[in-house]
Amino acid sequence: MPSILIAEDEAHILRVLSMWLGRHGYDVLEAADGAAALKILDHHTVDLIISDMNMPVVDGLELIKAVREQHGLDVPFLLLTARCDQDKLAKRMEPYSVHLYPKPFVPSRLVTDIDRLLGRAATQG
Amino acid sequence: MRSGLKTLRRFLTAEEVPRWFGLSIVLIYLVGLGSVAQFGIVQARREGAVHFQRGSLYTIKVLAERLSVLRSSGPSDPKLIGAYQRALREFAANVSTRWLRVVDEQGRVVASTDPTQIDTISADNPPRTSKQAIWEVIPVRAAGQNAPDVFVRARLTSDDPTLTKLGDDQPGPGEAVLYLEARLPPEPLDVSSLADQARMLAIVLVVLGALFVVYRCLREQLRSVSRIADRLQSHQDRLKEDIGSLHIADTIDSVTKAWNDLIDWTQRLHKAVQRSEADEELSQVLQRSGGGALAEALSAIPDGIIYIADEVRFEYLNSTALRLFGWNAHEAKQTALPEAKAAGVGAKILNVLRDALQVDGSFEGRTEMLETDEEIDHDRSTYRLRVIPLQRGHHQGECVVVIRDVSQQIRAERAREEFITQVTHELRTPLTNIRAYAETLSSGMFDDPSVITDCYNVITKETRRLSRLVEDVLSVSQLEVGTIDLQVGDVDLKALLSDGVRDVRGLADEKNIDIQLVLPSKLEPIEADRDKLAVVVNNLLGNAIKYTPPNGNVVVGCQLTGDGVTISVKDNGIGIDPADHGRVFEKFQRASDPEVQSQAGSGIGLYTAREIVRRHRGEIELISEKAQGSTFLVRLPHQETRAAALNTTQEA
Numbered sequence: 001m002p003s004i005l006i007a008e009d010e011a012h013i014l015r016v017l018s019m020w021l022g023r024h025g026y027d028v029l030e031a032a033d034g035a036a037a038l039k040i041l042d043h044h045t046v047d048l049i050i051s052d053m054n055m056p057v058v059d060g061l062e063l064i065k066a067v068r069e070q071h072g073l074d075v076p077f078l079l080l081t082a083r084c085d086q087d088k089l090a091k092r093m094e095p096y097s098v099h100l101y102p103k104p105f106v107p108s109r110l111v112t113d114i115d116r117l118l119g120r121a122a123t124q125g
Numbered sequence: 126m127r128s129g130l131k132t133l134r135r136f137l138t139a140e141e142v143p144r145w146f147g148l149s150i151v152l153i154y155l156v157g158l159g160s161v162a163q164f165g166i167v168q169a170r171r172e173g174a175v176h177f178q179r180g181s182l183y184t185i186k187v188l189a190e191r192l193s194v195l196r197s198s199g200p201s202d203p204k205l206i207g208a209y210q211r212a213l214r215e216f217a218a219n220v221s222t223r224w225l226r227v228v229d230e231q232g233r234v235v236a237s238t239d240p241t242q243i244d245t246i247s248a249d250n251p252p253r254t255s256k257q258a259i260w261e262v263i264p265v266r267a268a269g270q271n272a273p274d275v276f277v278r279a280r281l282t283s284d285d286p287t288l289t290k291l292g293d294d295q296p297g298p299g300e301a302v303l304y305l306e307a308r309l310p311p312e313p314l315d316v317s318s319l320a321d322q323a324r325m326l327a328i329v330l331v332v333l334g335a336l337f338v339v340y341r342c343l344r345e346q347l348r349s350v351s352r353i354a355d356r357l358q359s360h361q362d363r364l365k366e367d368i369g370s371l372h373i374a375d376t377i378d379s380v381t382k383a384w385n386d387l388i389d390w391t392q393r394l395h396k397a398v399q400r401s402e403a404d405e406e407l408s409q410v411l412q413r414s415g416g417g418a419l420a421e422a423l424s425a426i427p428d429g430i431i432y433i434a435d436e437v438r439f440e441y442l443n444s445t446a447l448r449l450f451g452w453n454a455h456e457a458k459q460t461a462l463p464e465a466k467a468a469g470v471g472a473k474i475l476n477v478l479r480d481a482l483q484v485d486g487s488f489e490g491r492t493e494m495l496e497t498d499e500e501i502d503h504d505r506s507t508y509r510l511r512v513i514p515l516q517r518g519h520h521q522g523e524c525v526v527v528i529r530d531v532s533q534q535i536r537a538e539r540a541r542e543e544f545i546t547q548v549t550h551e552l553r554t555p556l557t558n559i560r561a562y563a564e565t566l567s568s569g570m571f572d573d574p575s576v577i578t579d580c581y582n583v584i585t586k587e588t589r590r591l592s593r594l595v596e597d598v599l600s601v602s603q604l605e606v607g608t609i610d611l612q613v614g615d616v617d618l619k620a621l622l623s624d625g626v627r628d629v630r631g632l633a634d635e636k637n638i639d640i641q642l643v644l645p646s647k648l649e650p651i652e653a654d655r656d657k658l659a660v661v662v663n664n665l666l667g668n669a670i671k672y673t674p675p676n677g678n679v680v681v682g683c684q685l686t687g688d689g690v691t692i693s694v695k696d697n698g699i700g701i702d703p704a705d706h707g708r709v710f711e712k713f714q715r716a717s718d719p720e721v722q723s724q725a726g727s728g729i730g731l732y733t734a735r736e737i738v739r740r741h742r743g744e745i746e747l748i749s750e751k752a753q754g755s756t757f758l759v760r761l762p763h764q765e766t767r768a769a770a771l772n773t774t775q776e777a
Contacts, residue, residue: 010554012583016561023570054550056719082553083546104557107564 002047002118003027007037007063008080009055017050020107021114034058034066041071047118049073050101053081053089064096076117080105149339156332163324181220181309188216189305192227209236223308235303349373349380368392400435429508429528433478436486436522437462449474449508449528470497470508474528481512481524488514488524494531506532540712547728551594555587562587597729600660601712604736611740615650616658618683618690625662626681632670639678640666648683651690651761657737664730665694665757671724672755673698689743689762697754706747710735718751734759 004026008014011032018028029044031037035058037051049067053060060079067073077096082103083089090100099117101110192212213225217238226237234242352373360370371388373381420443423430429446433439439457442450447457450471462482465475473495481489490512497506509531515523562580565571571580626642633640662681669679673696682693701709705716712732715721735745742762749755 010558012558012587013561015579016558016565019565019571019576082550082557085546103553104560107561108568 001025001027002120003029003044004114005029005031005037005040005044005046005049007031007034007049007051007055007060009033009052013052013080016107017110020111024111024115026114034060034063037063038066038071041067041073046073046075048076048078048114050078050080050114053079053083061092064093064098068096078110078114146339146343149335152335152339153332156328156335160325160328160332163328167325181222181307184216184220185225185305185307188212188220188225192303192305206236213238220307221309225305225307228304228306345378346380349378349384352381353384368395427530429526431526431528433462433488433524433526434522436482439465446526446528469499470495470506474508474510474526477510478512478526482522485521487521488512490514504532504536506530507535508532540714544712544728548594548598552591555591555594558587559584559591597733600733601729604733611654611657613652613654616653616655617648617650618692619644619648621655621658622662622681622683622692625659625666628663629666629670632667633679636670636673636675636677638670638673638675640670641678641680643680643682645683645685648685648690651763653741653761654737657740661734661737661759662692662694664734665759668730669694669696669698669755669757672696672721686760689760692759692761693756694759695754695756700751700753701747701749701755702751703749706749709747710745 004021006014006017006021006028008017008030009032014030014032018030021028029040029046031040033055034051037049038058040046049063051060051063055063058066060081064077064079067075067077074097076099078099078101079093080101080103081089086100086102093100099113101113192209209227213227213236217225222238224237224239224242226239226242227235229235234245237243356371356373360367368388368391372385420441423441424444426443427445429449430441430443431439431446432441439460439462442452442454442457447454450457450465450467451469452460452467462475462478466472467475477491477493477495478488481491483489492509492511495508495510497508499505507530509529511527511529513525513527515525562583566577566580566584571577622642622644626640630640666679666681673679677697680693680695682695684691684693699718699720701716702718705718708714709716710731712728714732715728731745738745738759738761743760746758746760747755748758
């Protein structure tokens, strides 16, 4: 079962994402911020990471840096962001190969996109 | 002596024209003096020569008389010839002659100082035709000789009728006629006059040459002078309008250059006069319109205003401009742009002005933003500087400079951008939740009743959060444009505070925060806008719960004071660093504490609260230390002290 790490400080979003991905057959690891996510990565192998941009302690930007540079992981990385200057952000993220995902998002679409990223046929229920 | 030296020095250092002129005069004078002297010498010599010749002739005459008295038996009488010979030899010592001789009528030499001549007939002797002349002087020119010798002939007479008949023009029959002849060397005059003539000629040539040189030297200058005269003649009518037309372009000798310089100078002078006339006019206008009042008005403007005249002169600076340069009005008058000095932003202003000054003396219009180097509250001031060149007729080199402090505008702009970013972010978070949970409900994939209940709860809560946010933004914009009106009425503080606490009870319970409401037993209603005060209480309580860790406590109180009422909201949360106390009340600003930044918030709540309290003529006070909890005190003055103020607020 592919495992997905979600780093998100907004509890409601974390919960709804976790619900949807769990229902679609993913093993979900939850982290309330970037620091917690890095701790999980120390002990677990993941196939994909979803992270919020604005988080306390370690934010999305620091997390992707740590994932790519310190952990040397090249797994797909989805960055959820509510910022309006997405173009600027995309430029900054260029060296890290990141999928920017704007908020608000539709959970079913997100699941479909993740399926495609991980090379899985669209799963149903 | 000294004055002579002075004259000489002045002569040597004088301008070219007078020097050449003076030199030529001196030269001509010297040459004239020389030629007069020469003429005198020549004249004296000529006279000397005449005297000399006269002397010789006289001597010969004496000789002739002496020979005439000699008597003999005939011309060939040896005694007579011997006497002639002796007499000739004796006289030859006294007279400078080539020879002296006695000849008979046939030209035969009877006696001579030159012995080779005796008994010869001298062929070169002119014929002895004149019988009347007792004596005559005949010039004789020998071959190759420039000056002729003088040939003197005297007819010798004798008392002896048989021999000669002297003193009688007609000789008797058989009378022997003898002649005394002498050949004198040419007159000294003739010999010297050639050299004298050559000398005179040389002098004349030198004088002519000197005159030619002087003429050559003066010619260009004389031409320039005549050209100037022509120019003056032909431009006489236009002189007033255009002095520049008198410029002479095609020669560069010193006279023309001096003339052109003079014209330039006159032109400048003319312009200066015109300008001063115009300035006079301007100052008259200023005085008519009450110059003092105008200057006062200009000084009251918060923008710096500078008026530069004549390219470099600080003609006027208002008080703001003086402050930017750090000068006083007197200093400014004494300062010219090139050497002006100022510190800080003043130096930058001067640099821009010097840069805007063009080569031709006019100013180039430009607008520049200048940032100060020194920081105040982590922020630099920014000035917008505009150079506005003035066009007043012929006048160049004038400009007005306006310097405006735009720091506030820039800060506001930056804050507005931040606000939009913040608000967008804040709006998107509840929207994301609502959308995600709504889809969860509608997908039908999650039919667990507890999940469905959760979904409804989240949607309700997030919708409320969204509308609160929208209200906040709305109230800020109302406060901004000043359209917020206070609906003043009796407000029961007890009810107001109880409602406020009840509204946040849910949030507090989530974090297990204890809220206490402490009120005095008797609390009279106050006159205020109930809804607006409710916003203040809600914002303060919301912050207290947001920034207090779980299991903390919040105390809401109300005390009557001498001049009004004070509402207090006290928590034991993360506190606020005193350095941030001013900042937290600013629009869209939040404390720099990372713990605060990690919480959602737009930086509107405290700004709105303070603005509302201020509309009520009250004030919010903050007592807090980092990690020591915070206490916000809302002081509202009594109705009496506030009545007048309220009126003015409403009128505004």
